[in-house]
Amino acid sequence: MKSDTLVIAGGGPAGLTAAIYACRARISTVLIEKVSPGGQVLITDRVDNYPGFPEGIAGYELVDRMLAQAKRFGLEQRNGEIISVQPPARSGEPVKISLADGETIEAGGLIIATGASHNHLGVPGETELTGRGVSYCATCDGPFFNDAHVAVVGGGDTAVQEAIFLTKFAKKVTLIHRRDQLRAIKLLQEEAFANPKIEFVWDTVVESINGTDKVESLSLLNKKTGEKSTISVDGVFIFVGIHPNTHFLKGTVEMNQWGFIKTDEEMRTSAPSIWAAGDCREKPLLQIVTAVADGAVAAHSAELSMGHG
Ligand SMILES: Cc1cc2nc3c(=O)[nH]c(=O)nc-3n(C[C@H](O)[C@H](O)[C@H](O)COP(=O)(O)OP(=O)(O)OC[C@H]3O[C@@H](n4cnc5c(N)ncnc54)[C@H](O)[C@@H]3O)c2cc1C
Missing domain, CATH: 3.50.50.60 (FAD/NAD(P)-binding domain)
Structure with missing residues (x-):
């Protein structure tokens, strides 16, 4: 050269x-x-x-x-x-x-x-189940979740945009955000709030991703109330920066x-x-x-x- x-x-x-x-x-x-x-x-x-x-x-x-x-x-x-x-x-x-x-x-x-x-969440189950329900790319993996229930973790532009995109395939998208409001631009927020397939879980973090061969559920912690819960999902898309x-x-x-x-x-x-x-x-x-x-x-x-x- x-x-x-x-x-x-x-x-x-x-x-x-x-x-x-x-x-x-x-x-x-x-x-x-x-x-x-x-x-x-x-x-x-x-x-x-x-x-x-x-x-x-x-x-x-x-x-x-x-x-x-x-x-x-x-x-x-x-x-x-x-x-x-x-x-x-x-x-x-x-x-x-x-x-x-x-x-x-x-x-x-x-x-x-x-x-x-x-970025990764760094929680138990994330590495083990990557490619088996844990994804960082809705465009690549969204079509595998036809008629499924998926979670999206994050609250910025990318998380909200990709949650909207995933409603093309999934029957339900649960968006989990650690704060009580989204960081995404207003236009994306309006689109997401108007979408009947998207449900929001506020003030909440994922503590672990559970499943043996594939993602089956998420363990959640509400940071405000301290309440723990589990939701069943077929996949989780992570957009946390x-x-x-x-x-x-x-x-x-x-x-x-x-x-x-x-x-x-x-x-x-x-x-x-x-x-x-x-x-x-x-x-x-x-x-x-x-x-x-x-x-x-x-x-x-x-x-x-x-x-x-
Ligand atoms: C899901 C998603 C949706 C987005 N949507 C939008 C949108 O709608 N509008 C918008 O404006 N932006 C969007 N963005 C952001 C946008 O894609 C980025 O801001 C933009 O791609 C940055 O361009 P870049 O060239 O700086 O870096 P990148 O696009 O990250 O490209 C960097 C390249 O460098 C290569 N590379 C890395 N390390 C090395 C190395 N050591 N040696 C050789 N090659 C290396 C990588 O393989 C990669 O191809 C989105 C991002 C994501 C992830």
């Missing part, structure tokens, strides 16, 4: 947009993705808030289009997981990027766009207490020749529209710094 190459780590909306901008600036660009391009959007049934699609658009279709656009301008894409990064010790030296397969590559610049992953995929950068770039990377307005990190974009960076709104904006700014910033501007 030439040392004036720009490497983009992660192929979600931030990485794909950075790729479009970098390739159009005629920078030799390689995108390294550990699973398959698309990121979290691949598990989003429908995107209704991305401008330009008045009817909404399927998540996979939106990111397929981004990838096709980047390829049209010459993006080189490869599979691989980045496990560590060494910034240049002196100006003019390359960034060294180590991959899980043992290869180390050198690049003139690196944009980190490794996004975020879902996310954490950034930045563990491999510990000690390399400055992060906040939760591991989100700190950047300036030009997406520069604390390390030379390394930028960050999207959900992996500290910012107030983690959405597709902000991820793509970050990706564009990071690529522009890299372009100027790498002497292409």
Whole structure:
């Protein structure tokens, strides 16, 4: 790999947009993705808030289009997981990027766009029953729950949006939230409250997920009254926040207490020749529209710094 190459780590909306901008600036660009391009959007049934699609658009279709656009301008894409990064010790030296397969590559610049992953509840039964009724992706697993009773845990945008989506299949969706009101935007709340298939359980946490071969019930604790109860369910979908995929950068770039990377307005990190974009960076709104904006700014910033501007 030439040392004036720009490497983009992660192929979600931030990485794909950075790729479009970098390739159009005629920078030799390689995108390294550990699973398959698309990121979290691949598990989003429908995107209704991305401008330009008045009817909404399927998540996979939106990111397929981004990838096709980047390829049209010459993006080189490869599979691989980045496990560590060494910034240049002196100006003019390359960034060294180590991959899980043992290869180390050198690049003139690196944009980190490794996004975020879902949090676990950390309760008994969760790990054992994952894939057997415990799910973190309604788009992937919702169709397995035709006519079933499922629970959704969480109260933010994703939890409410996915609870609404699950009513397409399930006969009943019980949304369990640890507070007495939802955090989701008003429009989603209105839609959920108006949906006769959704029932709400407030001020309540899941203490364990029970079942032998598959999920059979949840043990619940009402935090206000201290009352314990059990509900029978066929599945449980967990949407209780996310954490950034930045563990491999510990000690390399400055992060906040939760591991989100700190950047300036030009997406520069604390390390030379390394930028960050999207959900992996500290910012107030983690959405597709902000991820793509970050990706564009990071690529522009890299372009100027790498002497292409
Ligand atoms: C169920 C759900 C519904 C959502 N609905 C909406 C919505 O309706 N509207 C909206 O705007 N947003 C929505 N979001 C949020 C939105 O998907 C994210 O904000 C957006 O995808 C962030 O983009 P990103 O490129 O920063 O990161 P991600 O989409 O997380 O992509 C990061 C990519 O990096 C890869 N990666 C991670 N670590 C490594 C590594 N070490 N080496 C190589 N590759 C790596 C990952 O495999 C992944 O492909 C939703 C999210 C979820 C989970």
